[in-house]
Amino acid sequence: MLDATFIKRRIHKAMVFSFLGLSSFTIASPSFAASLNLSNWDKSGDVVAVPSQAMLTNAFANGSDDAANYNVSGNNPAYISSLETFLGLNPGALGIDATEGSAIKTTLNILAGDAISFDYFLLTYDTFSSDRAFVTISNSVIPLTGSDPFRYTFATSGIYKVGIGVTDVNDTSGSSILSLTNALVTNSNPQPVPEPLTTLASILAGSFGVMLKRKDIKKLNQISCKKM
Numbered sequence: 001m002l003d004a005t006f007i008k009r010r011i012h013k014a015m016v017f018s019f020l021g022l023s024s025f026t027i028a029s030p031s032f033a034a035s036l037n038l039s040n041w042d043k044s045g046d047v048v049a050v051p052s053q054a055m056l057t058n059a060f061a062n063g064s065d066d067a068a069n070y071n072v073s074g075n076n077p078a079y080i081s082s083l084e085t086f087l088g089l090n091p092g093a094l095g096i097d098a099t100e101g102s103a104i105k106t107t108l109n110i111l112a113g114d115a116i117s118f119d120y121f122l123l124t125y126d127t128f129s130s131d132r133a134f135v136t137i138s139n140s141v142i143p144l145t146g147s148d149p150f151r152y153t154f155a156t157s158g159i160y161k162v163g164i165g166v167t168d169v170n171d172t173s174g175s176s177i178l179s180l181t182n183a184l185v186t187n188s189n190p191q192p193v194p195e196p197l198t199t200l201a202s203i204l205a206g207s208f209g210v211m212l213k214r215k216d217i218k219k220l221n222q223i224s225c226k227k228m
Contacts, residue, residue, distance in 0.1 A: 036116075036183035038104065044086040045077040045102025045165075052181060056102040058131060058168045059175035066125055070175040077102050080167065087136050087163040094134065094141060094165075099172050103165025105136075110154045111187065116162060117151040118183040120144060126174025133178045136163035144178075 038054040046057045058077045063069030077100040078086065084093055087105055094101070108116070122133045122144060133144035137152060138161050144150060154160065166178040 033184050033186040036106070036118075036185060038180060038183055041104040041106045042086075043102075043104050044083055045100075046071050046073050046075050047102050047104055048072045049104065052183075054104060054164075054180045056104065056164070056166050056178045056180075057175055058101045058166055059177075060172075065173045066175045068125075070125065070177060072177075077168070083165065083167070087165070088161050089136060089139060089141070093136075093139070094167055095132070095169065097170050098132065098167040099169070101165055101167030103163050105161060105163035108160050108162055108185065110158055110160050110185075112155060112157045113153070113187050115151055115153040115186050116184070117149060117186065118164075119147075119149050119181045120164075121147040121179045122166070122176060123179070124174070124176040126168070126171075126176055128171060128174055131167060131169055131174070131176035133166045133176070134164070136161070136165075149182075 035052070037051045038049045039051050041049065041054070043049065046059060046061070048055050055072050057070055057072055059065060059070040059072075061069075061071045061074050061076050063071065079100055080094060080098045081091065083101050083103055084091060087093075087103055120133070122131075124131050135142045135144060135150060135152070142152070144164075164178075164180060166176050168174070168176075
C-alpha cells in the first residue's frame, strides 16, 4: 500500500512539474518603438527635414507674404489642390477656405495596435486668419492644435498613407511654421510569443513527466500483480 501511495505521489509530482514548464510557454513580448526617418518622407512645398526633425511652412520663398522671410527651403508652398492631390485626398478635404500649404507623406505597414506619435509645435505669424496644421490618415484629416504630442492608434492591420502639413486659410499672406520631432511607431498591444529557452524547458519537462508517469504506472501494475 505504501509503495502504491509513493508511486502515485511521484506521478503527481511529475505531472505538476510538466504543467509548470508548459505554463510559462507564452510570455508577452515587450512593446516595440521604431523611430521614423522624416528625411525619407515625400515632400511638397516649403519643407526641410533630417531623420529626427522636420520643419514645414506656408511662406513664399521671396518673403512677400511677411515682413520677415520665414521660408526654410527656397521652395514656394503648393496650391491647395496640388497639396490635396499629393496627399491622396479628395478636393476640398483640407477645407474650402484653405489656399496653399506644405506637407510630407509616407506609407506605413501597420499592425493592429500600432500607434504613430510625434511632438510638434505650430508657430503662426498670421494675424488675420487662423492657419491650420493637420495629419492625414488615408482619407481622414485630423487637426493639430497647440503643441500637445500627437498619437493615433490603428485599430486594424493594413497599409496606410500618412501625411502631415500646414496650410494658409482665407489668404496667402501671413506665415506659419510647423516643427516636428520624435516621430515613432509603437505597439501598445504586444502578442504573447514563446521564448526559446522557456519552450525548450517546457518540452523537456513534458517529456520527463510522461516518462516518469509510464515508468511508475508499470511498477504499480507489477506490485498489484504480486499481491494477487
